[in-house]
Amino acid sequence: MGCMQRPPVKQLYPQLMELPAMTPEARAKIEHDAQARIAAGTAALAQAQNDYHHAMIANDTAAMATAMARQRTALGEMESGTAALRALAEGQPPRQIALTWFRDQMNLSPAAMPVEGAVGPLGISWLHLVSMAVVAAFALTMAAGAIARHRRSVALVNQLTRAAPATKAMPPIAEVPRVMAPAPPPEPPRSSAAPVRTKTWTGKLRVAAIVRETPHVKTFRLVEPTAGPIPFTFMPGQFLTFSTEADGRTIRRSYTIASPPTRNSYVEITVKREDEGEFSRFLHDKVSVGDTLRVSGPSGLFTFDGGGADSIVLIAGGVGITPMMCVIRHLTDQSWPGEIFLVFAMRSTEEFIFREELEYLQRRHPRLHVAATIGARSEGTSWMGLEGPIVKDTLVHAVPEIEKRRIHLCGPPPMMEAIRGLLKELGVPQDQIKTEAFGPATGLVPPSRPSPIPSPPAPVARLLEKVNTDAADLPPSAAPGPATAIVSFARSEKSAPMPPDKSVLEVAESIGVPIDYSCRVGTCGICKTKLLSGQVTMEVQDALTDQDKAAGIILACQAHALRDIAVDA
Ligand SMILES: Cc1cc2nc3c(=O)[nH]c(=O)nc-3n(C[C@H](O)[C@H](O)[C@H](O)COP(=O)(O)OP(=O)(O)OC[C@H]3O[C@@H](n4cnc5c(N)ncnc54)[C@H](O)[C@@H]3O)c2cc1C
Ligand code: FES
Structure with a gap:
């Protein structure tokens, strides 16, 4: 892996400069050296590219x-090596070979190079004079570069330390170069237990x-x-x-950000x-x-950035791995000191999402423990791990x-219930x-637990009778069942049982009152609506803040009522 360092390679051109004439032995030596160089360089390049790839996956910028x-x-x-071989093939003497290589390295035009043997000022040959000048220029450039880098480093460190005055523990000095690496700057680690609210952004992103x-x-x-950089910040x-638009309708669906902040x-x-999914098929097929x-977005409070706990257990089934992967990538990117346990169940070995990356991360981060279990081994794949669903023993x-x-x-909801x-x-x-539940998003929200329905007071009962009679005129798919309350949509000036x-969302849809939605499970907040009067119960309220609640905002996809209500829709 990338930790194996080779000693710096000696350049070939000084040896060539020392060779006075082109004897057959000298030619053979140069040729041999050049070929060895090309072979070693090729192998080292392949290894370094491989290590770079792994480091990139792990976002290890150092x-x-x-x-x-x-x-x-x-x-x-x-x-x-290549320059030496080329020069040999063109029949040049050793010093000319060295010059050719040197010229290539410095991007000098042939006219700028002296003819070997011509004598310049102070009786020193032009070859030596130009070589010395180029070496001096090179040394000066390197020194200037080093000074500039040092200044930039100092400025960056000052900027970082000024930007985080409230942070009690300064990162150890050894970690500073990671911050200064050319990769995208990581967000400063947050340490609070409470989820940090991120600002919602709306716009377009390109599929890269x-x-x-x-x-x-x-x-x-x-x-x-x-x-440019991603135009919003988010929590893991x-x-x-x-x-997207389809058949004149807007379809919305929510998808977890699996990459880390x-x-x-x-x-x-x-x-x-x-198979029957509208949006997932659009993404996959179109x-x-x-x-x-x-x-x-971003939305959601199902977040963990390493604050407020010294270990984390992530239990996922199928594509429910996505939020866990974001958390794992985020924590391992930052070498989070806590223990990370992932317990993951999937249908088959071929459905094991992120298998290679998890194996790689587990090798690199001893505090990441992955226990995966499969329903069945797919043909042509190997599996030595657990089988069957997640049970108590697992x-x-x-x-x-x-x-x-x-x-x-x-x-999936049944798995979550069992766990x-x-x-x-x-x-x-x-x-x-x-x-966090992942849908379904097409109105198949599990019914809330049955609760005793008190008989409505006489005037409400009369009104309900009328509304239920009106409802009989609706198409069968839209007609609601027996009603115990009326919901009035103030802006649309419509009411329904x-x-x-x-x-509230389902009733609104049944009488053509537009309320935007996405997740239908109480997590995205797209269906937020103001309750103008009455009371509702909501099984999931994850998308509501305390301020929302204080302002009478409800989630239409979750709101149920046993008494009359009015909402601003
Ligand atoms: C907060 C949140 C995060 C999500 N993150 C992801 C994610 O990272 N990756 C991902 O793939 N999905 C994710 N989902 C689910 C996603 O939003 C969609 O519900 C899913 O892609 C199906 O949408 P669809 O339009 O293709 O199917 P729909 O047209 O909505 O449904 C078509 C049919 O598929 C069934 N169906 C729909 N969803 C499911 C489901 N989840 N399980 C079983 N049957 C279903 C329905 O019952 C229906 O019969 C997330 C959902 C939420 C609420
Ligand atoms: S539609 Fe997402 S919270 Fe209601």
């Missing part, structure tokens, strides 16, 4: 810089690359269209909401293609590199003292568990 330097050295070695992760999952790398675990020149989403996508063996740790859970039960049995307090198992 290792990236080292690998770059090694690539430059290897290229120099190859260039010097599409990578197939598994037969049904693709990663889309999105960049700012003018190649947040998501973006995408929209430490890499700010792009964001990546990793999307599973649902979107190509170069297209732009309408995006708004958790007990994968995570010591799980009841003391913070837990994040994301996956919640296991965690309860293992004594994990409810407030240590954070969850409100059955207890329908949300």
Whole structure:
């Protein structure tokens, strides 16, 4: 790997300068040296490129810089060997070979080079004079570069220390070069337990690359269209909401940002293609590199940036790995000192998203522990790990003292329900568990738990009777069930019966009142609506802030009412 350093390579041209004449032995020696140089340079270049690639995946900017330097050295070695061979092939004497190489390196025109043997001022040959001048110029340039770099470093360190006066612990001085590396600057680590709210941005991002992760999952790398940095900040675990037009309708869906905030020149989403899914099929089948996508966000409170806990347990099923991957990438990018446990279940080995990267990260970060379990081994793949769903034993063996740790859970709803039960049995307090559900987004919100319905007072009952009669005229798909309350949409000047198992959003849709939505599970906040009168219950309120609640804002996709309500829609 990148830690293996070779000693600096001696340049070939000084040897050539010392060779007085071109004897056959001298020619053979130069040829041999040049070939050895090219072979060694080629091997070193391949190794350094490989190390650079790995360092890039891990966003290890220090290792990236080292690998770059090694690539430059290897290229120099190859260039010097190639120049010598070329000169030999052209039948030049050794000194001319050295000059040829030197001229190539310094981008000097042939006219600028002296004829060998011509005598210049002070009786010194032009060859020596020019060589000395070039070497002196080279040394001066290097010295000027070093001074400039030093000044820039000092300025940057001053800027960084001024920008973070409130941070008690200064990073050890040895970490400073990581910050100064040419890679995108990482965000300063946050240390509060409370999620930091990020400002919502709306605009377009360009698809820069599409990578197939598994037969049904693709990663889309999105960049700012003018190649600037990503125009918003986000927390690990947040998501973006995408929209497109289809058949005169706007379809919106939410996708977690799987790339970490430490890499700010792009964001990546990793999307599973649902066979009947409108948006995931649009992304998989229609979107190509170069297209732009309408995006708004970031949103969501299912976040973890390393603050407020000294270890983290991430439990994921299928594509629910995306928020966990963002957290893992973020924490490992920063060499977070806590223990990271990932317990991941997937249907089959071929559906194991990010397998190679997780294996690589686990080798590099001893505090990352991955326990993966598969439903079935796919043909042509190997698997020595766990099989079957995540059960109590899986958790007990994968995570010591799980009841003391913070837990994040994301996956298909039945799996999440089952894991919640296991965690309860293992004594994990409810407030240590954070969850995120991924849909479905087409109105299939699980009905809220049945609750006793008090009989409405007489005047309301009469009104309900009328509204229910009106509802009989609606098409069967739109007609709501027995209502216990009325919801009035003030701006649209429409009212409708409100059955207890329908949300405000669903009732609004059934009578053509427009309310924007995306996730339909209470996490994106797109359906925020003001409650003008009455009371609602909401199973999930993740997208609401305390200020929202104080201002009477509700999530239309989650709001249910047993009494009459009026909303601003
Ligand atoms: C906060 C949040 C983050 C999300 N992050 C991701 C992510 O990183 N990657 C990702 O792939 N998805 C993610 N999703 C899910 C995503 O938003 C869509 O719901 C999903 O892509 C399906 O949309 P669709 O338009 O293709 O399917 P739809 O047209 O909405 O649904 C078509 C059919 O597929 C079924 N279906 C829809 N969604 C699911 C589901 N999740 N599981 C099982 N059946 C389903 C429906 O029941 C329906 O029958 C996230 C959802 C939320 C709320
Ligand atoms: S649609 Fe996302 S919170 Fe309601």
